[in-house]
Amino acid sequence: MADIAIDVRDVSIHYRILNSISVQKSFFRRKARSEIFEAVKHVTFSVEEGGILGIIGKNGSGKSTLLRSIAGVFSPNTGTIDLKGHSVSLMALGVGFKENLTGRENIVLSGMLLGFSEKEIEERSQEIIDFAEIGDFIDRPVRTYSSGMHSKLAFSITAMLENDIMLVDEVLSVGDEKFRKKSLSKMKELISDDNRTVIIVSHSIETLKELCGSVMWLHDGEMKEIGDTDTVLEHYLKFMGN
Amino acid sequence: MDILMGIAMFCIPPLFALVIHNYLRHGEMTGKRKVIFYAAYFVIINLFSLGISFLRGVRGIHFADMTMTYKIKYISVGAVSGFIFPFPVCLLTEDIITFGGIRRYSVRFINDVRKYFPYAVRSARADLRSEVSNSYLDWLWWLIEPFCMMLIYTMIFGVVFHASEQYFPVFIFIGITMWGFFSRSVSGSVNTVRASKGIITKIYMPKYILLLSKMFVNGFKMMVSFGVVLVMMLFFRVPVTWRILYAVPIIVVLFLFTFGVGTIMMHYGVYVSDLGYITGIVLSMLMYFTGTFYDVAKRVPEPFGDLLAKLNPVAFLISAMREVLLYETTPAAGMLMMWGGLSVILIALGAFTIYSNENAYVKII
Numbered sequence: 359m360a361d362i363a364i365d366v367r368d369v370s371i372h373y374r375i376l377n378s379i380s381v382q383k384s385f386f387r388r389k390a391r392s393e394i395f396e397a398v399k400h401v402t403f404s405v406e407e408g409g410i411l412g413i414i415g416k417n418g419s420g421k422s423t424l425l426r427s428i429a430g431v432f433s434p435n436t437g438t439i440d441l442k443g444h445s446v447s448l449m450a451l452g453v454g455f456k457e458n459l460t461g462r463e464n465i466v467l468s469g470m471l472l473g474f475s476e477k478e479i480e481e482r483s484q485e486i487i488d489f490a491e492i493g494d495f496i497d498r499p500v501r502t503y504s505s506g507m508h509s510k511l512a513f514s515i516t517a518m519l520e521n522d523i524m525l526v527d528e529v530l531s532v533g534d535e536k537f538r539k540k541s542l543s544k545m546k547e548l549i550s551d552d553n554r555t556v557i558i559v560s561h562s563i564e565t566l567k568e569l570c571g572s573v574m575w576l577h578d579g580e581m582k583e584i585g586d587t588d589t590v591l592e593h594y595l596k597f598m599g600n
Numbered sequence: 601m602d603i604l605m606g607i608a609m610f611c612i613p614p615l616f617a618l619v620i621h622n623y624l625r626h627g628e629m630t631g632k633r634k635v636i637f638y639a640a641y642f643v644i645i646n647l648f649s650l651g652i653s654f655l656r657g658v659r660g661i662h663f664a665d666m667t668m669t670y671k672i673k674y675i676s677v678g679a680v681s682g683f684i685f686p687f688p689v690c691l692l693t694e695d696i697i698t699f700g701g702i703r704r705y706s707v708r709f710i711n712d713v714r715k716y717f718p719y720a721v722r723s724a725r726a727d728l729r730s731e732v733s734n735s736y737l738d739w740l741w742w743l744i745e746p747f748c749m750m751l752i753y754t755m756i757f758g759v760v761f762h763a764s765e766q767y768f769p770v771f772i773f774i775g776i777t778m779w780g781f782f783s784r785s786v787s788g789s790v791n792t793v794r795a796s797k798g799i800i801t802k803i804y805m806p807k808y809i810l811l812l813s814k815m816f817v818n819g820f821k822m823m824v825s826f827g828v829v830l831v832m833m834l835f836f837r838v839p840v841t842w843r844i845l846y847a848v849p850i851i852v853v854l855f856l857f858t859f860g861v862g863t864i865m866m867h868y869g870v871y872v873s874d875l876g877y878i879t880g881i882v883l884s885m886l887m888y889f890t891g892t893f894y895d896v897a898k899r900v901p902e903p904f905g906d907l908l909a910k911l912n913p914v915a916f917l918i919s920a921m922r923e924v925l926l927y928e929t930t931p932a933a934g935m936l937m938m939w940g941g942l943s944v945i946l947i948a949l950g951a952f953t954i955y956s957n958e959n960a961y962v963k964i965i
Contacts, residue, residue, distance in 0.1 A: 373963050426962075430804040433959035448802060455798075458730030467726060470719040471803055499733070 363444055363523060363555040364405040364428065369437035371398040371423055397423040398434070399579040410549060410556045412570035412587065414563075414594055420579040421559045425525050428557065444522035444555070447472055457501040461492065461511055464500055468515050482518050489544075490514040491537065510537055517544050524548065526558045563591055609671050613649070613678025614641035621686040644685060649677045687864065705952045709806075716809040724816035731817075746825045749776055757893045765895060767926050770832045774925065775892040777825040778918050782858050783883045785815050789862035790869035790876045793961055800962060807958045808863050808951055815859060822851075829925070838926055846924040846931060853940045854917050860946025867953050870961050890915040913939045 373395045398420040405411045413421050427434050428441075429448040455464050465486055469479040487496050490511045495503060503511070526549070549556050549569055560566055566573055567587060574584040575594050583590050618638050653674065732738050750773040758768050765771045792810050793800065800807065826847075833840070869875045889908055891899075909915055916939065920931035 426801075431801065431959075432962045456726055456730055458733055459726050463726060467719075467723060470722060471799060471805065473803075476718060476722070 361407045361442070362404045363407040363409070363442055364557070365438075365440040365442070366401060366403050366424075366428070367438050367440075369398060369401050369424070369427070369434040369439060370396065371420070371427055371432075372396050372435045373423075397579055398427075398576075400437070401576075401579075401581045402437075403574060403581065403584055405555055405557065407555055408552045410558065410569055410571045412566040412573040413557065413559045413576060414561070414566060414573060414591070415576035415582075416598070419576045421576055422527055424576070425527055425557060425559055429525050441523060445473060446523040446525065447516075447519075447521040448525045449516055449527065455500055455508075455512070458499050460499055461490075461496040461503075462487070464511070465515055468512075469519050472516075472519055473521070474519055479519070486511075486514045486518045489518060506534060506537075513541050517541070517548060520548060520554070522553070523555045524557075526556065526560075528560055563595070566591065605668075605671055609674045609678070610642070610646055612675060613645045613682040614638055615682075616679050617641040617645060617682035617686050620683060621690060641682065641685065645678050645681050648681050648685075649674055652677055702948070702952070705955055706948070708955065709948075709951050712806045712809070713812075716805060716812075719805075720809050720813040720816060723813045724820070727813070727817050728820060742821055742824045743828060746773070746777060746780070746821075747828060753893060767836050767838055770829060770836060770838065770926060771922055772893055773825070773829055773832060774921050775890075775918050777822055777829065778854060778921060779887060779890055779892045779914065780825075781818050781822040782854065782914050783887065784818050785811075785858045785862050786865055787876070787879050787883055788814050788818075789866040790879050792866050793870045806951075807954050807961065808859075808866065811862050811866050812859070815855070815862065819855065833925065839928065841928050843924045843928065843930055847921060849936060849940075850917055850921050850924070850931070853936060853943060854914070856940060856943035856947060857913050857917075860943045860950055863947060863950025863954060867950065867957060870957075870964060886912070886914070891918060895919065910935065913942075 401424065403411075413424070415421050426432065426448065428439055429446055431448070455468060459467070462483070465483050466476065466479050469482075470476065490496070490507075490513075492503070492507045492510055495507055496511075500508065500511075526545075546569065548554065549558070556569075558566065558569060570587050572585060573587045573590040575582045575590050577597075583593060615638070618634060618641060621637055621641070622634070653670075732741060750769055753772045753776065754769045757772065789811050792814060793807055796810050799805070799810075865875070865879060890912055891909070909919055916935060920936065923929040923931050
């Protein structure tokens with residue numbers, strides 16, 4: 359059995375709603391109303407190196423929250439998340455894009471935010487530009503891009519700069535029909551790489567069946583079931599059907 | 601009426617402090633804590649105010665012959681200190697103040713700064729470029745804007761108010777350049793986290809890096825202005841001595857101090873949605889206490905002028921810069937070092953507070 363790459367133990371995450379206060383509120387309202395919303399409750403699981411775990415569940419069941427806390431965007435309230443020193447990235451499009459700068463410069467900025475050095479990005483940048491297929495627009499400000507071009511460039515950056523652990527919130531496919539196919543197959547290639555540990559959040563049963571080694575089912579923040587893809591999905595479908 | 605006023609002057613300022621404290625603690629104080637903290641602030645603030653009135657020559661409290669002006673002054677001193685004290689108190693009562701914690705956070709801080717420094721520089725450069733990329737006069741604006749400001753202030757204060765400092769235009773230009781850097785960075789810091797929502801909801805980065813990048817932008821503009829200062833010094837034939845080298849440590853201390861204040865304001869800016877307005881008001885008040893247009897030590901009546909010049913770090917740094925560049929005097933090196941040290945402490949407080957809270961920021965904004 360391979361080493362474990364992601365180890366999540368007894369993780370709970372709360373949101374506090376209405377916690378940002380203002381002077382007027384603190385003077386005129388006795389108690390700052392703060393409701394606590396539990397997004398994830400006592401979830402424990404692990405993913406071995408090279409494994410692909412799918413997460414399924416209805417809207418608002420805490421899937422994205424869990425994913426974001428694995429990415430380190432915010433910390434869980436209780437429990438621990440151990441990534442065993444692997445680098446991690448959340449598949450996010452267009453992080454830190456600055457509208458007034460050219461595509462080329464945005465590649466560097468965005469890449470640096472994803473944790474790569476300037477040199478590594480320079481090396482890959484031609485690859486990214488070729489993949490994005492936006493032609494001369496690469497040297498024009500991003501604000502002049504059509505929304506399709508914008509997401510094509512964003513996708514290429516995320517797809518070309520890979521980390522050990524990849525967290526995918528819905529398998530992305532962007533752009534026109536041709537690019538959609540290309541991006542989908544690139545995604546699949548990245549996900550299927552044996553050295554890469556992947557967690558995919560998706561609503562699409564087909565995608566999960568096709569890609570995942572195992573599936574976890576979250577329901578209202580609690581882990582309902584984890585295990586073999588077909589069994590869990592079957593139970594999930596039966597549950598949702600009723 | 602008199603008795604009521606007497607009670608009010610002791611009791612209102614700590615109440616003010618309590619409101620601010622509660623505010624910084626996100627309105628989560630329990631009733632018991634409120635009583636304890638009220639008592640603590642009552643003692644601290646009244647001791648502080650009494651200390652000041654002792655320095656002003658009021659020995660002892662006699663309710664009978666206390667003038668109304670004295671009471672009002674007492675309350676206002678209390679209110680100002682009530683505004684300031686809760687900040688250090690809240691910072692010091694965070695859970696991070698243990699030796700192990702400090703060591704761990706310091707190592708992390710140094711590593712993180714090293715790791716994200718290239719991004720901060722790159723992002724600052726990108727911001728500068730995009731700021732001017734569409735304007736007609738391009739980067740010339742960085743020269744024109746402060747230069748015009750200097751003309752306006754020289755006219756108003758030189759002609760209308762008859763200010764009579766030597767080399768007055770240069771004098772004023774140094775003031776507005778350094779103050780501009782400080783005030784822009786601090787007022788910008790309050791909204792930094794909110795403004796970068798797109799980045800911080802998607803990936804992790806130490807949040808003060810965003811501030812650092814913004815300060816590089818402002819710092820670059822300050823350097824351009826200092827270029828103008830050098831030209832003006834040539835124009836006015838200011839004698840230059842080796843003391844001009846002091847300018848470097850002065851700017852370093854200014855940068856550190858601004859960063860320290862900025863990190864603290866940035867943290868509270870996340871929780872308090874309208875902190876921006878308060879900072880705006882406080883900053884414009886401070887501008888007049890900093891001697892941007894005049895010499896604090898000479899113009900403000902004794903003993904406040906001297907006190908202000910020493911205890912307001914920005915005022916101290918500005919007048920030190922003027923001494924070095926214009927008046928051939930050596931600044932107080934000890935004071936400079938002290939403010940440098942205090943700035944490092946401020947940075948530590950701010951950065952460590954950000955570390956222990958930053959992962960909750962995303963949930964709030």
